[in-house]
Amino acid sequence: xxxxLQQDEPRSPRYYRIYQAMLSDIQQGxxxxxxxxxxxxxxxxxxxxxxxxxxxxxDMLVDRGWVERQHGKGTFVRRADFSxxxxxxxxxxxxxxxxxxxxxxxxxxxxxPGTTDICHHLDLPDDSELIQIERVRRVxxxxxxxxxxxxxxxxxxxxxxxxxxxxxxxxxxLYEQVCGEVVFRATDTLSVGxxxxxxxHHLDLPxxxxxxxxxxxxxxxxERPLEWRLSRGRLDWFHYSFDIR
Amino acid sequence: xxxxLQQDEPRSPRYYRIYQAMLSDIQQGxxxxxxxxxxxxxxxxxxxxxxxxxxxxxDMLVDRGWVERQHGKGTFVRRADFSxxxxxxxxxxxxxxxxxxxxxxxxxxxxxPGTTDICHHLDLPDDSELIQIERVRRVxxxxxxxxxxxxxxxxxxxxxxxxxxxxxxxxxxLYEQVCGEVVFRATDTLSVGxxxxxxxHHLDLPxxxxxxxxxxxxxxxxERPLEWRLSRGRLDWFHYSFDIR
DNA sequence: CAGTGGTCTAGACCACACC
DNA sequence: GTGTGGTCTAGACCACTGA
Numbered sequence: 001x002x003x004x005l006q007q008d009e010p011r012s013p014r015y016y017r018i019y020q021a022m023l024s025d026i027q028q029g030x031x032x033x034x035x036x037x038x039x040x041x042x043x044x045x046x047x048x049x050x051x052x053x054x055x056x057x058x059d060m061l062v063d064r065g066w067v068e069r070q071h072g073k074g075t076f077v078r079r080a081d082f083s084x085x086x087x088x089x090x091x092x093x094x095x096x097x098x099x100x101x102x103x104x105x106x107x108x109x110x111x112x113p114g115t116t117d118i119c120h121h122l123d124l125p126d127d128s129e130l131i132q133i134e135r136v137r138r139v140x141x142x143x144x145x146x147x148x149x150x151x152x153x154x155x156x157x158x159x160x161x162x163x164x165x166x167x168x169x170x171x172x173x174l175y176e177q178v179c180g181e182v183v184f185r186a187t188d189t190l191s192v193g194x195x196x197x198x199x200x201h202h203l204d205l206p207x208x209x210x211x212x213x214x215x216x217x218x219x220x221x222x223e224r225p226l227e228w229r230l231s232r233g234r235l236d237w238f239h240y241s242f243d244i245r
Numbered sequence: 246x247x248x249x250l251q252q253d254e255p256r257s258p259r260y261y262r263i264y265q266a267m268l269s270d271i272q273q274g275x276x277x278x279x280x281x282x283x284x285x286x287x288x289x290x291x292x293x294x295x296x297x298x299x300x301x302x303x304d305m306l307v308d309r310g311w312v313e314r315q316h317g318k319g320t321f322v323r324r325a326d327f328s329x330x331x332x333x334x335x336x337x338x339x340x341x342x343x344x345x346x347x348x349x350x351x352x353x354x355x356x357x358p359g360t361t362d363i364c365h366h367l368d369l370p371d372d373s374e375l376i377q378i379e380r381v382r383r384v385x386x387x388x389x390x391x392x393x394x395x396x397x398x399x400x401x402x403x404x405x406x407x408x409x410x411x412x413x414x415x416x417x418x419l420y421e422q423v424c425g426e427v428v429f430r431a432t433d434t435l436s437v438g439x440x441x442x443x444x445x446h447h448l449d450l451p452x453x454x455x456x457x458x459x460x461x462x463x464x465x466x467x468e469r470p471l472e473w474r475l476s477r478g479r480l481d482w483f484h485y486s487f488d489i490r
Numbered sequence: 491c492a493g494t495g496g497t498c499t500a501g502a503c504c505a506c507a508c509c
Numbered sequence: 510g511t512g513t514g515g516t517c518t519a520g521a522c523c524a525c526t527g528a
Contacts, residue, residue, distance in 0.1 A: 013497060039513060050499045055514090063308075071514050072506035085489055190485040192437065192457070210455050210480065212437070235455065240485075241434040244330055258516060284494060295518045300495090316495050317525035 018047050018057035026066055026077055027222045033182055036074040037067060080184050082172060086137070090144060090237045102144055104169045107134040107202070109160065111153055118150050121217055121228045129153040131160065133171075136202045144237060146199035149229040155181060171227075172218075181226055186218040192235070199232045212238045263292050263302035271311055271322055272467045278324040278427055282312060285320075325429050327417060331382070335389060335482045345384045349414045352447070353379040354405065356398055363395050366462055366473045374398040376405065378416075381447045389482060391444035394474040400426060416472075417463075426471055431463040435485070444477045457483045 022043075025031045037058070038046070044054035058075060061067045069075050086102060114122075114130040122130075133149040149171070151159070156179050168174065172183045191213050200207040211232045218227040267288075270276045282303070283291065289299035303320060306312045314320050331347060359367075359375040367375075378394040394416070396404070401424050413419065417428045436458050445452040456477045463472040 015497080041513085050501090052500085053498060056497090058514095069514065070507085072508080072512085074507095074513060082489060186489045188489060190483075192455070192480040192483060210437075235437040239434060239436045241432060244327060244431045244433060260516080286494085295520090297519085298517060301516090303495095314495065315526085317493080317527080319494060319526095 014047075014049055015053050015056040015060070018043070018049070018054060019060040021047075022057065022061060023066060026061075029221065031077050033077050033079040033184075033221075035077045037076070039074065080172070080182075082183070082186070083170060085188075086145070090233060090239070102137040102139045102169070104167070105136045105138065106164065106167045107136060109133045111160070114150070118228055122150065122152060122225045124152055131156050133159075134198075143203050143234075145231045145233045146202045147229055147231045148199075149227060151227055155179065155226075175226070182220055183218045183226055184221045186216050189215045190240070191215075195232055203232065203234060205234065210235055259292075259294050260298050260301040260305070263288070263294070263299060264305040266292075267302065267306060268311060271306075274466070276322050278322050278466075280322045281319040282321070325417065325427075327428070327431070328415060330433075331390070335478065335484070347382040347384045347389055347414070349412070350381045350383065351378070351409065351412045352381060353377075356405070359395070363473055367395065367397060367470045369397055376401050378404075379443075388448050388479075390476045390478045391447045392474055392476045393444075394472060396472055400424065400471075420471070427465055428463045428471055429466045431461050434460045436460070437480070440477055448477065448479060450479065455480055 022031075022037070031037065037043070040051055040054050040058060043058070044051045047054065058067065058069075062069060062075075066078060067075050068078050110132055111129050112132045114124065114126075114128045116126050118130065119126050119128050122128075124130075131151040131153050133147075133151070135147045135149070136143050137145040137147065156175070158178050159174070162174075162178065166174075175181045175183060192210055193213050194208045195203065195205055195211040197207040199211070200209070203211070205211070212235055214231040214233070216227075216229045216231070217225055218229075220226050267276075267282070276282065282288070285296055285299050285303060288303070289296045292299065303312065303314075307314060307320075311323060312320050313323050355377055356374050357377045359369065359371075359373045361371050363375065364371050364373050367373075369375075376396040376398050378392075378396070380392045380394070381388055382390040382392065401420070403423050404419070407419075407423065411419075420426045420428060437455055438458050439453045440448065440450055440456040442452040444456070445454070448456070450456070457480055459476040459478070461472070461474045461476070462470055463474075465471050
């Protein structure tokens with residue numbers, strides 16, 4: 001844990017190397033989501049720097065979203081929260097502008113041979129067995145999204161034994177509780193394409209019409225790919241808004 | 246004993262009030278894009294705080310994108326750079342993965358009566374006259390985007406007298422040089438809809454097919470709306486990728 | 491060279507959470 | 510109360526820029 005920062009190569013500043021060391025502790029798993037970091041004073045002493053320098057290292061972790069400060073309590077490793085990520089893409093408000101939360105319905109879970117493409121995304125050998133999960137997400141009974149999700153069979157095996165009523169709206173807490181795999185970040189890629197027959201059926205659309213496709217690769221703290229999913233949604237509900245600069 | 250009325254608002258930290266004061270200087274225009282800020286020492290003295298406190302205020306301006314530090318030279322008010330914003334949405338690379346830059350072609354510029362909707366976006370009275378600009382943006386002669394742009398006539402009048410060869414690929418530098426209006430930030434909203442006849446013609450598409458629509462509201466340093474534009478592009482070129490958390 | 495930002499120190503006092 | 514993070518001070522030395 002403790003690095004020798006006294007004889008520094010002035011390549012990188014001390015606060016930066018402390019930041020890297022603590023980030024590595026988080027990514028390696030010696031600091032887990034929800035854990036409290038050592039106090040700023042303790043960090044300063046154990047690395048042999050002034051409190052302000054240790055604080056600047058923690059500032060970097062906060063800015064980059066790895067930890068959260070709680071005044072009077074401590075600094076804690078952050079847990080990812082994707083619960084509102086759908087609202088980024090779809091108009092999930094009722095007529096009074098109140099946020100709506102989509103319900104998930106599990107359609108199917110089975111083991112399938114992985115395609116080259118998906119195995120590559122998941123950093124697995126070409127013909128690995130995968131768990132395939134199919135879901136529909138609805139708002140007010142209106143089907144909003146159809147999702148197909150792929151996971152490594154070896155890593156998520158215990159999902160297969162879950163009773164149907166254990167499946168809630170959110171998968172990532174389930175991954176954590178049942179399989180001990182924590183999703184920290186994800187990359188979403190949007191595109192548009194024709195909808196195949198099965199998703200079309202669940203979205204109440206004729207096959208072949210254009211839908212928005214959201215491909216997501218979710219990763220753990222150590223950047224290992226954990227999940228690949230393809231979500232398809234109706235174009236007429238789609239919108240996405242954000243700031244430049 | 247009377248309660249202290251000032252405690253209605255809890256006292257904000259000094260660095261934050263200095264940040265607000267300097268931000269207001271930028272938004273009011275007493276500090277313009279490209280201007281150099283007073284040195285950290287000078288700011289500290291003029292506000293009567295320690296250098297570290299002044300520095301923290303500047304840190305906030307840097308983090309929020311208002312100013313840029315240049316080691317050994319000074320801290321400067323930032324100029325917005327939207328030149329690569331299109332690359333966020335479209336695959337603008339050739340087969341070797343080299344970035345391509347779209348060329349703009351001016352189709353039309355005229356004065357039109359504003360619709361209620363657009364005038365509202367621009368914060369103008371309902372029936373204001375607007376300047377309407379129509380453009381096509383091409384990569385390798387391939388039409389990528391059709392754009393319709395609306396500006397307040399009173400504020401951008403001098404654009405109407407520009408010779409055709411004065412129009413380059415980028416409009417925002419033109420706004421700044423010709424009309425003294427500086428775009429600092431913009432909000433883009435993505436959706437999908439059927440393409441009307443005129444844009445369809447310029448995009449080599451049959452009217453009515455689905456296209457991606459990017460509505461942009463651009464604002465100045467003081468948050469006043471300056472420009473509203475609607476860009477339409479072919480779905481098969483569209484993609485958008487980004488990180489969550 | 492003088493002036494700027496970049497790093498760092500070694501303290502101080504305050505506000506908040508928990509016991 | 511103790512321990513935590515939040516703010517602030519008044520310096521120090523370094524690295525970079527430009528005259």
